[in-house]
Every structure is written in structure tokens, then in C-alpha cells.
Amino acid sequence: MNLFLLPSRNIVVTIPLVLAVGFVTGLLMDTSVLKNYLLLVTILMIYPTMIGYKVTEVINFNHTRLLLAASVINFVLVPVLAYILGIVFLLKDPQLFAGLAIASLLPTSNMTIAFTHFARGNIPAAIKLTVISLVLGSIAVPWYLLVMVGSYIYIDIVAVLKTVAMVIFLPLVMGFATYSLLLKKYTREEFNKSVKPLLPATTAWGMVYMMFTGISTNAQMIVSQPGLLFIAIIVWMVFYFLNYLMAVKIGRWYFCREDALTLVFGTVLRNLAISIGLAATAFGVTAAFMVSLAFLFQGQSAAWFIRINEKYKILPEENPVSTQGKCN
Template structure:
């Protein structure tokens, strides 16, 4: 019996990260049902420490030197231009057009738009056989640039509609990104003194995204449960928010596909797509919940329902129909 317990516990531990498309809807439903009957507002105080716990594992093995890799110049400039100019502009237009009745939802969409790329970018680029080294660089650069630019962008985008405390946002970013980053780098340095790189990759690294997923699910549960009664009373606003997120991702995919097919080869175009359409939702939901509130976090939660599934479908569609194979300009 005891010999089977570790393997059973391991399966339970990895189940959410391996079945994310099922785990997130289950947590949203559970949060909604419990929130209808129980006041979970006291859980709000745990959002910040849970967020830090969630981000910390993703920072172990963070490759800061990739920021200064200059071998993907044209692709890098295109990705950064989309991530920090075009996509925030799309979010602003959608927010002012459809979400002004609930400015916190607008703030959640803005945060989603301002924090690009995540470990999913690297994973999906690898699965699609894109340019993985470039994806690593864009993920690293996007995280750092997004952290610096987010407070100012948020003030410009939503400051007119919802109060944006720039200093509080900076403090929140420092807590949910910089502190986990520092501890992640120190942890990695310590592990490299005790273990080989091979041991880290095979025995330790697989546990990191799985542990982050548990933190993410807890935040989704808290956000949904705190909004449950409001959603039940205003289902139209909930459906509007979901519809806006769907349109947001559809526009991002369309832009990335058109630009990638027009100016890059297929391998680079795949990297362009996954470095722009995939947002850093783990950090976004923590920032939204701590700096703006449960409604903003709910908006990011809806993006979780869309992002992974659509990326998987895109790989299949590209393989079947060659969405990125046409190349007009070298």
C-alpha cells in the first residue's frame, strides 16, 4: 500500500497541469457553486501570497541573458511592436467599446494585453517546430518589458475609467514578479551546486509548472467564488466579458498570421504567433486580483478558458492547411 502512495500522490499532483482544459472549467464551476452559498470575501487576503507562490516555480531556471541575444533582430522588433503597441491598442478599443459598464473588467483585459508571453510560448513553439531559442528570448524580454511598462500603460488605458494607483501597481509587480524572480534565480543557483543540469531537467523541472498550476487554480476559485452572486444576477455582463475575450484572441491570431505569413518563413512565423497571441495569464491574474479586484481577475480567468485550447487547435489547423506557409517577402 505504501509503495503505491507516492505514485498516486504524484498523479494527483500532476493532474491539473496535464488536464488544464478540464481543470479550469471545473474550478470555475466549483467556485461559482460555492460562491452562491458561502461568502468567500475573506479569501481575498490570500491572493497575494498565493500569487507569489504561483510565480516562484516559473522563475527557477530563468535565463536573463537571453534578453541580450541579438540574433533575431527583425523578428524581435516585430514581436515587441505587436506586444506593446498593437495588442494594447486592440484591448483599448474593445474595452472602451464594450466594457465601460464594468471598468474592472476593462482593467482585466488591459492587464491581459500588457503582459505578453509565458512558458506556454516556449512549449507551443517547440510543439509546432518553431524557433525555440527566439521564443525563449521573447518570453524573457516580454516579462521584463511588460513589468516596467505595465503601470504607465494601465494609467493611460484605464485610468480615466477606473482608479489606477501607479505606485501600488509598481509595488504589486515587485511583489509578484521581482521577488519570485530573485528567489527563483537563487534557488536555481543552489540546485546547480547540488545537482547536475540533467538531474534538474529530468527530476526537478517537471514539478515546477505543476505546482504553479495549483496556485493558479486557487486564484481562479477565489475570483469566481467572490463574483458568483454578481454573475448570477448579471449573466449578460459575464457573457459580454467572455465574448470580448474571444474577439480579442481572434484579432490577435489574425494579425499574427497575416504578418507572419507576409514577412517571415514558417518557422519564424510560428514563433511570432505564439510570442504574441499567448499572454502571461499566471502573472496577469495575480496582478489583476491584487491591484484591481475580483472582477478584473475574473476577466483574466476567462482568458484561461480560451488560450491553451485555441493554441492547440492552431497547431492542428496550420499542419492541415498551411496557414503560415505562404511567403511573399524574404
């Protein structure tokens, strides 16, 4: 059990370790056979993240203003930011561009809820935002990809739609069904205590497989073109910095502290677990490699943001500009 839980409990150490081991392994041997199992691993990786959501979390109309603001950031401002960065830095390798585009189009994950909880934000709104963004992002991904990278890489819309159905909607339906069955055996309190803590471990092992495959199969390319790795890392640094800047500015102007925190973590944190699986199955390991590099920044930046916000009050208790942003 300790071995099973190891990656999820030590994600900050696991990510660079897997990337390092995968890189060395890729230099010493051919790991391309791992690509044959990407679709299966992707489904098994995403399925646990879907267990625990309730349909009722999507269909009520609370937190409308916060959800609308987050949706504008997630599906207008962030894709535009990713497109500009891709045009400026990644045109020489459209696969990397595709990886950046996919990650930009799939916002929110369980990390959104977790970090909102750690920061004492609006958790009910975070849960609803996570589910809604997942559904909207899944529908929008193929068409956004056609616009964003369709001129630089062939986009088979039908194939992408099939992939989305396989790696997102299938696990989503399975997750809803599994949760309903589990509630016949456990109370919600028992589920949260005994079952839910085990779910991230399965996802973490899936991400380990994806990251290892992505880095190992691209090791030779990185050695021959080290500039691509450097550029990709720079792109992610700029992407996250500007994403935080947008979310914080809008949060300070229009929302109270609790809602602003939910806005930040609901728009900055991308669903990298689904993104890396979709990138790998729809475009290949190079696109998945681009997504895997985001793991170097996402969790650590969110943890540091909580610390910095608590120390310097980046998001003050009351909205300094508009009384409309006060929490009820």
C-alpha cells in the same frame, strides 16, 4: 504526487471544473476570506515559472528582427486592440476593463515556449522573447494602465509599481537565484528531467486558487448581471481571433515558418498566471475574474492552431512574399 500533478496534466478539464465548482460555492457561501491570501499565493504561483531562465538569454542580440516585430505587436497593436474592445464593451464595469488591460500588457509565458516546441518553431527565440517581454511588460504595465483605464478607474501608480515588484520582479530574482543553486546540485539535463516537470504543478494549483476565488466571489454578481459574463466571453473571443489574425498576417509576410510560429505564440499567448495575480492584488477579484475567463480560450486555441496549421499550411515553409523571411 498524482494529485499534485493533476491540474497541470489536465488543464483543459481543470479550468471549466474549477469555474463550475467555484460558481456553485459562491452561490452557497461567502468566500471573501480567500482574498486575504491573494498576494502570498500569487508570489508562490509565479515563482516556479521563473526557475530555469538564464540571464544570458536576455543579453545577446540574436533574432533581433523577430523580437522587434513581436514587441511592436505586444506593446502597440495588442494594447490598442484591448483598449478599443474595453471602450466598446466594458465601460459599464471598469474592473473587467482593467483585467483585460492587464492581460493584454503581459505577453508570453512558459506556454509560449511549450507550444513553440510542439509546433517545431524557433525555440531559442521563444525563450528570449519570453524573458524580454516579461521584463518590458512589467515596466510598462503601470503607465499603460494609467492611459488605458485611468479615466474610468482610480490608478494608484505607486501601489501598482509595488505590486509589480512583489509579484513579478521578486519571483524573477528568486527564480534566477534558485536556478543557480540547483545547477550546483544537478546538471541541466538532470534539472530538465527531474525538477522542471514539477514546477508547472505548483503554478497550476496557484491558478486554481485564483480562478476559484475570482469566480466564487463574483457568483452573486454573475447571477444578478448575467449579461456581463456573456459580454466578457465575447470580448475574449474577439480579442484572441484578432490577435491570431494580426500575428499570422505579419508572420506570413515577413518570416519563415519557424520564426512565424514563434511570433504567433509569442504575441497571442498572454501570461495569464502573472496577469491574474496582478489583477487580483492591484484591482480586486472582479479584475481577476476577467483574466480567469481567458483560460477558457488560450490553451485550447493554441492547440487547435497547431492542428490547423499542420493541415492547411497557414504558415508555409517559405515566406510567399519576401525572401527576407527565409530562415538561415
